Amino acid sequence: MINLTINGKEYSVEAPAGMPLLWVIREQCELTGTKFGCGIAQCGACTVHVDGKPIRSCITPATSVEGKNITTIEGIAPDENTLHIVQQAWIEEQTPQCGYCQSGQIMSAVALLNENPAPSDEEIEQAMSGNICRCGMYGRIKSAIKRASAALQASTSNPQLQ
Amino acid sequence: MKKWTRRAFIGTGILASGALVIGVAIRPGNRSSKVAGLIAEEGETVMNIWLKISPDNTVTVIIPHAEMGQGVHTTLAMMLADELDADWSKVKFMEAPADKEYANYVVAKGFIAGNKTFPKFLEETIDGVFLTAVKTMNFQITGGSASVRFTGQQGMRIAGAAAKAMLLQAAADTWKVPVEELKAEKSTISHTASNQTATYAELAPAAAKVKAPKQPKLKSRDEFTLMGTSPARLDIPAKVTGQAKFGMDVIVPNMKYASIKAAPVFGAKVKSVDTSIPSDSEGVLKVLNLENAVAVIAEGYWQAKSTLDRLAIKFESTENDGKSQEDIFNGYRLAMDKALEEESLSEHYQSGDAHSALSRAETVVEAEYQLPFLAHATMEPMNCTAWVHNGKCEIWCGSQNPLGVKAAVAELLDISLDQVTVHNQLLGGGFGRRSETDVIIQAVAIAKEVDFPVKLIWSREEDTQHDVYREATISRMKAGLDQSGNPVAYSHQFLFKHHPPEAADLPYAVPNQLIQFTSPSSFVPWGNWRSVDHSVHGFLTESFIDELAFAAKKDPLAFRKSLTQDKPRFQKVLDLIQEKSDWDSPLPANWGRGIAIAQSFGSIVAEVAEVEVNVEGKVKVHRVVCVADPGFAIHPDGFSAQMESGIIYGLAAAMTGEISIENGAVTQSNFHDYQVTRMNEAPKIETYIINSGNPPGGAGEPSTPVIAPAVTNAIFNATGVRIRRLPISKTDLRVSIRQTT
Numbered sequence: 001m002i003n004l005t006i007n008g009k010e011y012s013v014e015a016p017a018g019m020p021l022l023w024v025i026r027e028q029c030e031l032t033g034t035k036f037g038c039g040i041a042q043c044g045a046c047t048v049h050v051d052g053k054p055i056r057s058c059i060t061p062a063t064s065v066e067g068k069n070i071t072t073i074e075g076i077a078p079d080e081n082t083l084h085i086v087q088q089a090w091i092e093e094q095t096p097q098c099g100y101c102q103s104g105q106i107m108s109a110v111a112l113l114n115e116n117p118a119p120s121d122e123e124i125e126q127a128m129s130g131n132i133c134r135c136g137m138y139g140r141i142k143s144a145i146k147r148a149s150a151a152l153q154a155s156t157s158n159p160q161l162q
Numbered sequence: 163m164k165k166w167t168r169r170a171f172i173g174t175g176i177l178a179s180g181a182l183v184i185g186v187a188i189r190p191g192n193r194s195s196k197v198a199g200l201i202a203e204e205g206e207t208v209m210n211i212w213l214k215i216s217p218d219n220t221v222t223v224i225i226p227h228a229e230m231g232q233g234v235h236t237t238l239a240m241m242l243a244d245e246l247d248a249d250w251s252k253v254k255f256m257e258a259p260a261d262k263e264y265a266n267y268v269v270a271k272g273f274i275a276g277n278k279t280f281p282k283f284l285e286e287t288i289d290g291v292f293l294t295a296v297k298t299m300n301f302q303i304t305g306g307s308a309s310v311r312f313t314g315q316q317g318m319r320i321a322g323a324a325a326k327a328m329l330l331q332a333a334a335d336t337w338k339v340p341v342e343e344l345k346a347e348k349s350t351i352s353h354t355a356s357n358q359t360a361t362y363a364e365l366a367p368a369a370a371k372v373k374a375p376k377q378p379k380l381k382s383r384d385e386f387t388l389m390g391t392s393p394a395r396l397d398i399p400a401k402v403t404g405q406a407k408f409g410m411d412v413i414v415p416n417m418k419y420a421s422i423k424a425a426p427v428f429g430a431k432v433k434s435v436d437t438s439i440p441s442d443s444e445g446v447l448k449v450l451n452l453e454n455a456v457a458v459i460a461e462g463y464w465q466a467k468s469t470l471d472r473l474a475i476k477f478e479s480t481e482n483d484g485k486s487q488e489d490i491f492n493g494y495r496l497a498m499d500k501a502l503e504e505e506s507l508s509e510h511y512q513s514g515d516a517h518s519a520l521s522r523a524e525t526v527v528e529a530e531y532q533l534p535f536l537a538h539a540t541m542e543p544m545n546c547t548a549w550v551h552n553g554k555c556e557i558w559c560g561s562q563n564p565l566g567v568k569a570a571v572a573e574l575l576d577i578s579l580d581q582v583t584v585h586n587q588l589l590g591g592g593f594g595r596r597s598e599t600d601v602i603i604q605a606v607a608i609a610k611e612v613d614f615p616v617k618l619i620w621s622r623e624e625d626t627q628h629d630v631y632r633e634a635t636i637s638r639m640k641a642g643l644d645q646s647g648n649p650v651a652y653s654h655q656f657l658f659k660h661h662p663p664e665a666a667d668l669p670y671a672v673p674n675q676l677i678q679f680t681s682p683s684s685f686v687p688w689g690n691w692r693s694v695d696h697s698v699h700g701f702l703t704e705s706f707i708d709e710l711a712f713a714a715k716k717d718p719l720a721f722r723k724s725l726t727q728d729k730p731r732f733q734k735v736l737d738l739i740q741e742k743s744d745w746d747s748p749l750p751a752n753w754g755r756g757i758a759i760a761q762s763f764g765s766i767v768a769e770v771a772e773v774e775v776n777v778e779g780k781v782k783v784h785r786v787v788c789v790a791d792p793g794f795a796i797h798p799d800g801f802s803a804q805m806e807s808g809i810i811y812g813l814a815a816a817m818t819g820e821i822s823i824e825n826g827a828v829t830q831s832n833f834h835d836y837q838v839t840r841m842n843e844a845p846k847i848e849t850y851i852i853n854s855g856n857p858p859g860g861a862g863e864p865s866t867p868v869i870a871p872a873v874t875n876a877i878f879n880a881t882g883v884r885i886r887r888l889p890i891s892k893t894d895l896r897v898s899i900r901q902t903t
Contacts, residue, residue, distance in 0.1 A: 009291060016444045024466040027419070032411035033404015034251035035590075037541055038622040045541060073404035087402040092797060094394065097231030098805055099401030100408055100541040100590030108871065109222040131232075133590035134541045134591050135231045136810020137803070 002066050006031065007075025015062040020046045021056040022046045024074060033103045037132070044131030047104040047111075048072050052099035054111035076110055085155070086110050086130035089148035097135035109145050117152050119145070212321035213242060214639020218347050219363040221248045224317070226258040227309045228562050229397055230589035230596070231807070233861045234309045234802040236395045237811055241796060242315040244388035245322030245381060248362070249348040255396055257586055302702055310796055310858050311764055313895065323378035329362055332369035336360075339556075355543060366617070383794065383855070392799035392851070397588070409560035410619065411585040412547045417615040418447060420608050421466035422803060424455040424628050425477045427826035428685055433458060433476040445470040452488070457608050463619050480687045482826040487634075490684070491532065494636045496655055499680035505680035507655060510666050514674035519651035523642025527738070529712045531639070531702055535821035536632035536691055537828075537836060543625040546605035549615035554581045555606060556615070560589035561752040562597040570599040571606050593805040593811065594690030598630055617678035626836050627828040630689025631821055633658050634696055639706045647714025649725070650674060656702065657682060659697075662763070667734065668703060669761060670725035686823065692811055693863040696762040700867025701816075703872075704758035708875045710882065718875065719745055719757050731854055735759060735768045735789050742850055743770035744788040752776065754880025758868035764859030765792040769809065771872040775880050779895035783813065790849065793856035801848040801861045808865030809847055814839040816870035818891045 004011045004028055013028040023030050025048065034057060037045030041056040048057045049071040066134070076084045083091070086109050096102045112127040114121055119127065126147050133141065166701040213220050224238040239255045244250075326346055333351045334341035337358050345352050352359040362369075383390070400406040425431065430665035435456050437449040446469050456475050460466035501507045501628040520526060548571075555575055561567050564584045571582045589596050606617040620628075635657045642651040651674040656666060659679050666677055690695060711721035719740055726732035736759065739745070749755060752775050759768035772785040788805045795801040818837040822829050830836040881898035 007801065018468075019462070019464050023462055026411075027462050030413060031404070032407070035408075035541075036410065036543065036619070038833050040622070040832055040834065043541070047433070059716055070587040072317045076402065083402070090247070090402040091394065091398055094392075094398060095804065096401040097395070098541065098589060098591045099231065099406050100410075102401050103404045106402060132541065132838055132840060134539060134593075134811065136776060136807045136813075136839065136844070138810065138839075138841040139806055139847055140803070141841065 002028075004062065004066060004070060005068070005108070006070045007072060008069075013062070017061075019062050020058050021060045021062045021065055023049070024062040025057060025070075028109070031072050031074050032085055035103055036098055037104070041130075042132070043068065043101070043104075044108060045101050045104040047107040049107060049111060052111070052114060054078065054108050054119065071107075073107060083142040084110065085150045085151050086113065086144070089144040090137070091153060093140045093144040093147060095137055095144045099138055101131060101133045101135075105133065105141055109148065112145070113149060113152060115158075118149050170202070170662045170741070173896075175336075188868070212318060213246070213325055215362050215366045216250075217363050219249070219361045220252045221246065221349065221362070222256055224258045225255050226317075228564070228589055228592065228596070229257070230560070230562070231591035232255065232804060233395050233397070233797060234310070235397055236393070237310055237797045237800060238314050238318050239396065240388045240391075240393065241310070241733070242318040242322035242387055243318045245378075246326045247346040247348065247387070248251055250297050250388055250393060253514055259584075269432075277655065299365050301466040306444070311860055312867060315858060319380055320378060324374050327375045327378050328369040329365050331372045332365045335362060335372075336365070336368060349707065375518040390708040390794065390798070391797050392797050395800065404586055405540055407480060408542050408590045410545050410590065411540050412558040412585075412617065413585060414547060414549065414558065414615040414617075415546065417441050418459055418461060418612070419466050420457050420605070421463060421470045421615050421622065422452075422455050422457040422604060422608075422618060422624060423470055423475065424624065426627065426826055426828075427477065427480050427482055427575075428687060429482070430454070430480045430763065430826075431478045433742060434476045435473060435475045439805060440469060440472065443472075447891070449473070450608060452604070452607055455783045456605065457604070457618070459608065459612060459616060460827065461671055463617075467621060475709045480826065483734060484825050485685070485826045487822040490634060491636060491685070493684055494634075495651065496637065497659065497680060498638065498655060501634065501680040502655065505902040507680050508659075510654075510656075510659065510677040510679055511668075514651075514757050516651045516674045516676035520642045520653065523650055524645045525643040525647075525713055526638045526640065527643070527706075529638075529706060529709060529815075529884075529886055531634075531637045533635050533701065533707065534819065534823060534888060535634040535686060535823070536815050536819050537626055537629040537821050537830070537837060538591070538593045538595035538689075538691060539626065539629075540589075540593060541834075543622055544595075544601040546602045547615055547617040548602070548605040548611040550575065550606065552611065553793055554583070555608075555609075556583045556585065558587060558617075559600060559602060559605075560587045560592075560596060561599075562594075563599070566597070567599055568878050570603055574603055574606055575610065592755075593692045594694070595629065597690055597695045599665060600628075600630070612776050613643035622833070623831040625823075626831050630687045631823075632688070632691035632697060632815075633660075634821075635686070635697075639702065641710055642643060643710065643714050647716055649714075652676070654702070654706075656698075658688075660688070660690075660695050662695065665699045666703075666721060666760070669729065669759075670707060670722070672725065684732035685826075692808065693762060693866040696760065696863070696867040697812070700760045700762070701870045704760065704868060704871035705874060705884075708756070708758075708871070709730055709876065712878075718879075722757070722759060731766050731791050731852075731856070732759065732761075734852055734854065735766050735791050738850060738852060739768045739787060739789040741771055742789060742848065743772075745770065750774075752852055752880055754876040754878065755876070756872045756874060756875025756879055758871035760778060760864075760867050762864045762867055763862075764857065765790055765861070765864040766859075767791075767864045767868055769865070769868045769872040769875045771869070773876040773880055775877060775895050775898070777896070779898075781817070781873070781877060783817075783876075784812075785877030786845045786847045786869065787870070788847060788849045789852065789858070790863060790864065791852040791854045792859040792864075794853045794858045795851050795861075796858060798851055801851060804861040805849045805865040806847045809869045810839050810844055810861060812866035812869035813845070813873065816888060816890055817843070818889050820889050821894070836871065 035045040037043035046058040199453040349362045382818040387776040458466040580635040637656040649672040652672045711718040
């Protein structure tokens with residue numbers, strides 16, 4: 001039995017040694033927003049945050065993140081009725097097509113903007129090239145990150161929005 | 163969600179939930195009084211139900227197509243809502259159940275009859291014939307870029323218009339005013355003279371009793387209020403919060419998980435496997451020998467997969483065990499040579515006398531092209547949840563072909579169709595792959611061995627190595643030019659012909675054509691891959707026409723224009739792309755521009771790629787300009803998104819896409835060796851749409867066929883190297899750069 005903190009909630013789960021975090025999140029915690037795509041950290045669909053840093057949950061043993069703060073796509077919005085600024089930008093740019101990769105894309109984008117609120121095109125490409133989108137929505141993902149970045153800066157320069 | 167039953171869809175009337183369903187009669191069929199008298203039975207056969215109106219004035223559109231990112235739920239809902247004059251802010255959608263009543267007869271009809279119109283007196287009979295046929299065929303497929311073209315145009319719009327006519331008639335009857343004086347707008351009908359208004363919901367009970375018009379009047383384009391605009395897609399909000407449910411995300415009470423390994427060589431059988439549960443495994447419930455595959459059922463996917471990986475499985479040898487990629491291509495060349503020698507090629511198209519025109523030509527250009535097998539590599543690996551219980555079977559999956567799934571399961575279990583329920587989910591990419599039923603068959607074969615639901619998940623390795631592949635092929639092309647560089651003869655011999663049947667047509671005005679094909683045997687399973695045969699012929703035709711332009715010493719774009727003067731839509735597309743791509747402006751050294759144009763699925767798409775080839779021979783596609791004439795884009799932003807998507811999908815294939823065969827099996831296994839385009843490799847894409855006034859064309863596929871030739875033509879422009887074998891990564895471009903710099 002291991003104890004995990006996901007989106008601020010405690011979970012006690014049975015996880016055999018070596019079992020990747022991805023399957024614990026999806027099958028035992030029933031948080032299916034985090035996706036399985038490749039199983040070898042090639043596609044980024046399984047991206048979650050551990051203590052704020054993006055990791056590939058398909059190759060991360062669940063036992064290695066005990067006691068850490070795990071955040072999934074279900075846990076990034078500030079509250080039930082408000083979307084994260086990145087999710088909002090994703091809707092405004094009409095970014096997803098099939099949508100399967102988008103949880104991972106959004107988690108990578110949130111991590112990028114947390115580190116670097118105003119990334120350049122090259123910095124966006126560098127941070128996002130680990131996330132595959134087979135529908136090829138890279139242009140829209142990039143635009144959405146820029147939109148979110150602008151919104152972020154507007155909100156930090158305007159204390160009323162904070 | 164309330165369970166749909168067939169009964170709920172029969173006839174018009176009030177459902178138990180209080181919602182009103184309005185249907186459109188689409189097959190009165192035989193007009194004889196004998197049949198006309200059997201109204202109730204006719205109602206059962208002829209009603210297709212596409213929309214319902216709830217007491218709160220919400221209109222729900224029922225969509226008989228799968229959502230795989232193409233935005234079809236939104237676009238089809240718009241087409242119906244526009245004709246209905248519904249309040250878009252109160253329009254919802256739901257996907258139709260996999261039921262014969264939802265067989266896409268309009269899609270079948272569209273594929274066979276195209277945009278042909280039939281005399282009015284024949285229309286109903288023809289509709290009836292198609293409806294009967296597709297019900298028999300279990301046809302509810304999403305593919306062929308057909309949803310808008312056929313279901314939208316001939317189903318949704320008519321359903322919306324018919325429902326509006328019924329609502330108007332109900333208002334006219336209630337208020338005793340002429341129907342011509344009524345106005346329908348935003349789900350409300352008003353009569354100005356008597357100052358009366360009523361919502362659709364208020365009128366719906368009476369409207370349901372009005373006889374549906376058989377030929378409702380459709381709007382002209384200048385009357386559209388929704389079609390041609392780009393409202394936010396209805397499926398997107400759930401896709402940014404992780405709430406969207408794909409087949410992979412289904413959770414059924416007491417469900418267990420399965421992992422599978424099929425014989426690496428296609429068609430091989432399991433020779434031996436120990437099906438006892440390994441003593442050191444955790445949570446494993448069953449090891450199954452499925453004859454051509456081995457599956458492990460466990461408490462979780464990871465337990466199943468890690469146990470499966472440790473099993474010692476032996477497979478029988480087959481005649482294909484030693485086959486390599488080279489053997490396959492050599493076999494193709496031999497088959498082509500033999501067919502040519504024996505004159506056994508089938509004719510695709512012939513005009514004039516290509517042989518004698520070639521012998522008289524001033525210049526003859528000849529080339530052989532080669533294309534590789536391609537996998538679909540949808541983001542969501544194949545999966546299916548199945549539960550076989552009490553002589554019934556329930557299926558949860560994302561399918562482009564839910565009625566086909568139903569039929570396949572019924573056949574496998576030898577039960578009636580009524581005993582199979584398919585719960586279709588969102589598709590994490592389709593591209594043709596999810597029109598197959600192979601993984602569903604496997605899931606059912608596993609689930610029938612246990613009494614609980616099982617979710618079968620393919621690993622990415624399984625997904626890559628047991629796909630149904632875009633054909634690998636070779637093609638031989640030959641053309642003759644006269645003294646002025648005008649093409650006078652065109653000869654093309656290709657392998658395999660699937661669909662659409664016109665894919666190998668030459669769009670250019672060349673007299674004396676001979677286009678032929680032959681179909682050698684192949685042990686590698688074939689499947690529909692985005693744009694199907696156009697993915698092959700777009701590259702062949704548009705590469706070769708570029709070779710001809712070069713031989714004729716003409717500008718490639720001007721050359722194409724000169725040969726399409728009988729095609730005004732092509733002319734407009736070429737003019738616009740010339741302007742938007744800055745075609746005539748100079749580029750830096752080692753940069754090049756290439757153009758390609760093709761008509762597919764009713765849309766004409768041209769693309770200009772701008773590439774740079776650096777000193778290491780590495781190709782970078784910086785920019786792609788896309789000009790499309792889809793006739794009319796119902797949802798322009800969605801259409802542009804599809805152009806972008808098709809370009810990136812085709813670009814991945816062009817640059818690095820290759821499935822190769824060694825020892826009878828696929829060598830690639832995951833995204834590290836079946837590489838796809840990533841953000842840092844993606845070009846900037848600009849899309850321009852021409853609404854030419856023609857019937858709406860497809861969106862999901864037509865941008866894919868032309869990207870590979872646009873890029874290879876650009877590489878030729880940059881380096882002088884003509885790439886005749888895909889993928890591009892197989893050609894060493896270093897030498898060419900050293901020579902030109």
